[in-house]
Amino acid sequence: MHGPLFLLELGGVVLLLAVLSRIAGRFGFSPIPLYLLAGLAFGEGGVIPLVTAEAFVESGATIGLVLLLFSLGLEYSAQDLVRSLRDGAAVGGVDIVLNAIPGFLAGLLLGWDVLAATVLGGVTYISSSGVVARILDELGWMGNRETSTVLGILVFEDLAMAVFLPVVSILLTGGQASEIAVEAALAGLLVAGILVLASRYGDVLSRAIVTPSDEAFLLALLGILLVVAGSAEAVNVSAAVGAFLTGIVFSGSAASRARRLIRPLRDVFAGAFFLFFGFQVDPSSIPSVAIPATLLAAVGAASKLATGWWGARRAGVGPRGRRRAGWALVARGEFSIVIAGLAVAAGLEPKLGPLAATYVLLLAVVGPLATHLVHRAGTGSARR
C-alpha cells in the first residue's frame, strides 16, 4: 500500500484538474491547454515536481489514451467511415496537404530528420474532434449547412490517423526495410480486418457483450478494450488505434450504453494523459521553441481556415458559412498530443515535445475563442 503522501499528492492533482476544468468551462474553451500547463508545472523541472504520484499518473495516462480513442471510435459507425472515405476524399486530401506539409517543412527547416518532421506534420495536421464537436454543439451550429462538411473532415482525419499512427510507430521502432514492410503489411491487415469485422458483425458482437448489469458490462468492455489495445501495441499498430477500432466495432444500444458508462472514466484518465504529457516536457525548453511554435500556429490557423473555406464552398455554402467552417477547424488538441506523445516516448527529437505542447496550447485556446467571436459577430449583424 502507498502511504498518505501518495493520496495527498494525487488528491491535490485531481483537485487542481477540477478547478482548471471549471475555469475552462467558464470561458468556453477546452481544458486541455490548462491540463498541459499543470503538467508543465508539476513535472520534470517544474515548480513543484511530484514525488510519489507520478508513476500512477503515467499508468493513468496510458489508460487515458486508450479511453480517449475508444470513445472517439464509439461515435462513429463503420458506415460513417466508409461514407466519409467515399464522399470526403477530396476535401480530406486538401486538408492533409494544406495542414501537414507546413509542419513537415518546419521540421526539416529546424534541421530534424525526416521521421521527426513527419511526426510534426501529423501534429500540425489534425484538428481536435472533441473540441470541434463541442464548439459546433455549443454554438448551435448543428443545423448549419457547412456543418456536415466540417464533421466529414473530422471523420476523415480520424481515419487518416488510424493509418498514420501505426506507420509512425513502426518507423519509430526502426529495423531493416524488409522488417518494416512486413510489420506495415501486418498492421494494415489488422486495421482492415477489424473494419470489416465491424461492418459485418458489429451487431452480433455488441449483442454478445450486453448484460443487464452495468457493472458486468463495464468490466467486460474495459477488459476487451485493454486486451485489444495491448495486442495492437504488441504488433506496433499502437494501442490508440486498437482502441479506436474497438470503439467502431460497437454499435447500437451497446455503443450508447458504453458511451454513458465510459465517459466519467475517460474524463478522469484523459486528464492524466494530458498531465503526463506536460510532465515529460521541461518548461525551461519552451522559450527556445516559442518563436517557431507561434509561427507554426499562425500558419496552422490559416491553413485550417483555407481548408474550411474550400470545403464549404465546394458544398455550395456562402462566404459566412465558409468562414465558420474554417474557424471551427482551427482547434488542435488531444490528437496532436497523441501523435507527439508517441515520438516523445520513443525519445525522438528533444524539441518535438515542447514544440507540440506550445502549438497545442496556442491553438486549443485561440481556435475556440475566435470561433465564439465569429459567432457573436455573425449573430450581431443578423439582428442588426
Added chain:
Amino acid sequence: MRRRGAPRPEPRDDDARTVVSETPLPGVGIRFEFQTASGRRVAVIHHRSGRKELTVDDVRDPDASRDILSLDEQDSRTLAELLGGSQIARELDQLQQRISGLGIDWLRVQEGSPFAGGTIGDTQARTRTGVSIVAVLRGDDAVPAPGPEQVLQAEDTLVVVGTPRGIEELAVLLRTG
C-alpha cells in the same frame, strides 16, 4: 456530402410535395431539412442520444441556423402531436375530405382505459360502433391493418375509420368500456 452549387430553390408551390432532405452528421446523428411554404429552411437534428434540435435558418445568412429548441423524446412527441401528427396523418386527412360521410380520426388509449392491455377484439369496436381500427400507432412504430388479436397499450393512438357518430361512440367506449 451534397453539392449545392445551384441557386437556392424558390419557395415551393402549395400543392407540391414537401421534399425532406437527409444529411448524415457523422458522430452526431442525422439532420432532416425541408423548406416551408414561406421559403424558410427548417431543420430537425436527431442526435444519437435521442435529443432532438429544431432550428430555422437565419434570414440574413441562409447557411446558418438559429438554434430554437432542444427537445427530449417526450417533448418531441408532444410537439408532433400539437402540430397535427405525421405526414401520413395529413394525407389521410385529405382522403377523408373526398369521401363524404366517412370520418377518420385518431383516438388515444388513455392511461386507465379498460382496454389498455386488452386486444382489439376485446373492444368489439366493429360490432358496437361500426368503426374499423385501421392502424395502431405506438411511439415511432405503426401497426397497419391490425387483427383482432392485436394488443393495445396505454398511450397507443388508434387510427379509426367510420361515421363521425360511430367514432364518437368508440371514443367513449375506449374511455369507459
